[in-house]
Amino acid sequence: MLAEADFATMSLKKMYAHCGGAILVNRNSKVLSEQQIEAMGVTIKRQTTTDYGNGYRSYSGLMGDGMVEIIAGLVCAVDEEIVGKRIAQCGMVSCYLKDRYDFPIIHGGHAIYVAADQVLPNVPLANCPAEYLNAIFMRSLQIRGCGLGYLVYGQRTTVKDAGEEGENVIFKNKLNMDSLRLAVPRCEYTNEEMIAFLSIIGEAYAEGKFQDLKGGLTPVNYVDNGFYHFGGKYAFHDEAEFTKISSVLRESADQV
Structure with a gap:
């Protein structure tokens, strides 16, 4: 599924092994531009009390064991x-x-x-x-x-x-x-x-x-x-x- 996507973003709130959730996948980059994606993030951040936008690039404060839990949760989520x-x-x-x-x-x-x-x-x-x-x-x-x-x-x-x-x-x-x-x-x-x-x-x-x-x-x-x-x-x-x-x-x- 991810191999077919242009980009994907994941909600870390509820998963099997870690606090994570759904994955939003897009196949057509023309549908959502970078500006639109950023605007979507800003909108979500304004409307919720959750911390939006934390990515994997710098772990965003997650410890290594947290990343292991996320990976385990993703495996379970598609099993x-x-x-x-x-x-x-x-x-x-x-x-x-x-x-x-x-x-x-x-x-x-x-x-x-x-x-x-x-x-x-x-x-x-x-x-x-x-x-x-x-x-x-x-x-x-x-x-x-x-x-x-x-x-x-x-x-x-x-x-x-x-x-x-x-x-x-x-x-x-x-x-x-x-x-x-x-x-x-x-x-x-x-x-x-x-x-x-x-x-x-x-x-x-x-x-x-x-x-x-x-x-x-x-x-x-x-x-x-x-x-x-x-x-x-x-x-x-x-x-x-x-x-x-x-x-x-x-x-x-x-x-x-």
């Missing part, structure tokens, strides 16, 4: 057997949750996508059900995720804020769904470990413990324009409700 096992594991766990607990899952892909708006039917989309569910899972079970739906794809309007935090962002959504993608570390957990923890969520759903939740979150003072699901700040509508459901799930986890 069809490893990638296949990862996708199969996510598919197996998703089917288990759906079949045993009728837990709302969006099937497909290399991750576990939870239909957050169905898990929290009484939390309006405007109150960010995916991010609210993400906060609950993180507080109670240390399971991290990322909302993909309302905040990412919805239309938005902005209102200027006089404070130092930046801008308040008001979302006007044209979607009728909100999903939560669970972060599944590469090659980290066995199937049994995945099922043991996610069964806590499945059982809570089957017992109706999410049904009456109505709080949710309000996005406030974003500084990461364009990447709300990564850099946003939120305020609780009902922090007591959040604390209660988190404690219930935590107690269940302590018994596993």
Whole structure:
């Protein structure tokens, strides 16, 4: 793949062996000029809190063992057997949750996508059900995720804020769904470990413990324009409700 490319750039944020991620490959140099590539880097740097532009030429502060980890991660990332096992594991766990607990899952892909708006039917989309569910899972079970739906794809309007935090962002959504993608570390957990923890969520759903939740979150003072699901700040509508459901799930986890 890389041999066919004019240039390639890699995102070092999430890989099998190191904090790295996707590779952007271009075959036609005429499509993106040097000026356009530089402009793209400047834009990304302005919109995110990540450090963009660190390359291999000087290691950019990376130690030698870090480079070895990156190489190992790249090998794993293109190994069809490893990638296949990862996708199969996510598919197996998703089917288990759906079949045993009728837990709302969006099937497909290399991750576990939870239909957050169905898990929290009484939390309006405007109150960010995916991010609210993400906060609950993180507080109670240390399971991290990322909302993909309302905040990412919805239309938005902005209102200027006089404070130092930046801008308040008001979302006007044209979607009728909100999903939560669970972060599944590469090659980290066995199937049994995945099922043991996610069964806590499945059982809570089957017992109706999410049904009456109505709080949710309000996005406030974003500084990461364009990447709300990564850099946003939120305020609780009902922090007591959040604390209660988190404690219930935590107690269940302590018994596993």
